[in-house]
Amino acid sequence: MFESIRKHTKIAMFLLFLLIIPSFVLVGIDRNYFSSSSPVVARVDGHDITQADWDNAHKMESDRRRAEQPNMDAKLLDTPEARYATLERMVRDRVLQVAAQKMHMVTSDSRLARSLQEIPQIAALKKPDGSIDTEAYRALVAPQGMTPEGFEAAMRRDLAVGQVLAGVMGSSFASTAQAGATLDALFQRREVQTVVFKPADFAAKVQPTDEDLQAYYKANPALFQQAEQAAVEYVVLDLESLRASITLNEDDLRTYYKENVDRLAGKEERRASHILITASKDAAPADRDKAKARAEELLAQVRKAPASFAEVAKKNSQDPGSAAQGGDLNFFARGAMVKPFEEAAYALKKGEISDVVETDFGYHVILLTDIKSPRKPSFEELRPSMEAELKQQQAQRKFAEVAETFSNSVYEQSDSLQPVADKLKLKIQTAKGVARTPMPGLPGPLTNAKFLEALFSADALENKRNTEAVEFGPSQMVAGRVVEYTPARTRAFDEVQAQVRQRYVAEKSAELARKEGEAKRAAWSQNAGGATGLSAPVMVARDKPQNLPRPVVDAIMSVGADALPAWTGVDLGPQGYVVAKVNSIAPGEAPEAGMAAQRHQQYAQWWSNAEGMAYYETLKTRFKVQFKVPRPTASIAEK
Known part of the structure; x- marks a missing residue:
């Protein structure tokens, strides 16, 4: 049968065509027929956001973040929380886009042009006639995968979307009374006394048995884990390793000496005197012409009698710094004077007088009085610095040449580093006790998160x-x-017995401290006169915690003001239990006028943001936003 079909392929295709096409005509073609379906993760105004949309958006966001922060740990971008944050941004963008469409928000051409001009990179493309360099503009947006037209369309859309919340947030205001009521409570001060029940004071009361320690060890295996470790070898390609492998040719070194001895010897210095007739660059043309004419008169005078230059400068120069010295400026090198003055001075021979030289300061007549040429060091004197400089230059060129060879060699001969080390004359280095996370004291490469991630990849661990x-x-x-490679393991009880005892005693001591603190707090609440060990009273505020831990400050500021004195307690775990007595409440210190205005401005910004968020929540309800995937919950460790 199959042989028959092969011989009559065209006829078979025609028959299949007649059988299949009518079924499409009668039944129709499902829109997902030619594409794989993707689960819906959110819905905005009846429009779906699919898993594929979410994955693509998160990839783009991760790529952007990595480009901005190359040293960022890639794992931070791939947590459930980070991925869900991307979905929330997608939903927010969709909500605002729908709102902009339904409210007929549009961006005018003038508003778009003004916004584009506010982007420094685009403003820099403006030509003298005011137009934009089209080719440079196209090259600027090309790395984003966009044309100028596409970029402007996206910009127009973003500006329109921005108007949705701008109307609410821009019209928000906070009165002085409103801000004062909130800020007064925020910066309120409270007089308090505290006492700390320290776990160390209860340690002697904890006498664990062997059974207690064994039970604690079995109940907390994660506390006694030995992290996975690896012994590794590695090769580094850098300028230092390449520089060490470079041998310089004597002839090249001598040629380099001849070409660079003047530069290596140092800068030539010149000494000059000048007569300055000042004329500001902003002065009227008539005033500058008058100053120039005066300078030309003095030039003619000193050219007739060069020996009188110093005397003429003393009487006529308007440079207060040099006139008294006959115009002497002492020695200077290139770069010390303004460009026109420098060029004129370095064009003169010793004893020559320049023409009138114009600078921003006015008009100068310059006399070159001396030239100090640096001594040219011998070849042997400069050999060490020339060798270092040449090796650095050659190492930089060589690195660009061999970087690809290095990458290819370690990949193509993946079972050993010896071939690449031999080929590029690199040293194979070793290290023990290397973990997945950077550890202090290890060489530079072994503190790089990306390299450690590669070392502990499945391929590197399983296949070496x-x-x-x-x-x-x-x-x-x-x-x-x-x-x-040594995988992670729970160490035997005998190995960690001392650590088990230490942890057990610390936990039980903290528990005893907490119980004692809670008991004292309850007793002193009933009979404040029996309180002992309290500190001297101090004034505590949120911005002046008086070295108290933040949880203690928060608890103190949360105590009600209706019945004072009042007591509160805070469990700080290993740091003990704190009992605090709130004696009185005082208003915050009156800030200076500038600080008060700054606080009011900050409060107004908070209020504006709050109104913006509230309006956004209203839009979410209006456009029937639905999240089809649950928000990830924080792990116990994170809590």
Whole structure:
């Protein structure tokens, strides 16, 4: 049968065509027929956001964040919380886009043009005639995968969306009385006395048995884990390693000496005197012409009698710093004077007088009085510095050439680092006790999160293959391999018995301190006269915690003002239990006028943001926002 079909392919295709097409005509083609469906994760105004949309948006956001912060740990961008934050931003953008459409928010051409001009990179493209350099503009937006037209359309859309909340937030205001009521409570002061029940004071009362320690050890295995570790070897390609492998040719070194001895010897210095007739660059043209004419008169005078230059400068120069010295400016090198003056002085021979030189200060007549040429050091004197300079230059060029060779070699010969080390004359280095997280005291590459992630990848651990070449700094690359791997394990009780006892005693001591503190607080609340050990009274405020821990300050400021004195207690765990007595309440210190205005402005901003968020929540309800995936809950460790 199949042989028959092969011989009559065209006929078979025609018959299949007749059978399949009518079924589409009668039944229709499902819109998902040609595409795989993706689960819906959120819905805004009846429009779906799919899992694929979410994944793509999060990838783009992660790429953007990594580009902005290259040293960021990539794992931070892939947590459930980070991914959900991306979904919430997507929903927010959709809500505001729908609101802008339904409210007919539009961006005028003039508003768009003004906003574009506010972007420094675009403003820099303006030509003298006021138009924008089109090609440069196109090149500017191209890395974003956009054309100028697409960029402007996105900008127009963003401006329209921005108007949705701007109307609410821009019209928000906070009266002085309103701000005062809130800020007075925020900066309120309270007189308090405290006493700390320290766990250390109760440690002697804790006498654990072997059974107690064994039970604690079994109940808390995570506390006695030995982290996974690896012994690794690695090779580093950097300028230092390349510089060490470079041997300089003697002829090249001598040629370099001949070409650079003047530069290496130092700068030539010149000594000059001048006569200055001042004329501000902003002065009227007539005034500048008058000053120039005066300078030309003096030039003619000193050219007739060069020996009189100093005397003429003393009587006529308007430079207060040099006139008294006959115009002498002492020695100066290139870069010390304004450009026109410098060029004129360095064009003269010793004893020559310049033409009139115009600068922003006015008009100068310059006499070159001396030239100090630096001594040219010998070849042997400069050899060390020339060798260092040449090796640095060659190392930089060589790095650009061999970086690709380094990357390819560690990948193509992945079972050993020896080939790349031999090829590029690199040293194989070793380290023990390397963990997934950077540890203090280890060399630079072993503190790089990206390199450690590569070392502890499944391929590197299971197959003992080389990692990829990882760039861990400017002109610095590293590749490594795991030689020996020790997985994480719970250490035996005998290994950690002292640690088990220490932890057990610390926890029980903290528990006893808490119980004693709670009992004393309850008793003193009934009979304040029996309170002992309280500190001297101090005034505490949120901005002046008086070295008290933040939880204690929060508890003190939360005590009601209706019945004073009042008592509160805070469990600080290993730091003990704090009992605090609130004696009285006082208003906050009156701020200076500038600080008061700043606080009011900050409060107004808070209020504006709050109104913006409230309006956004209203829009979410109006446009029937639905999240189809639950918000991730924080782990116990995070709490």
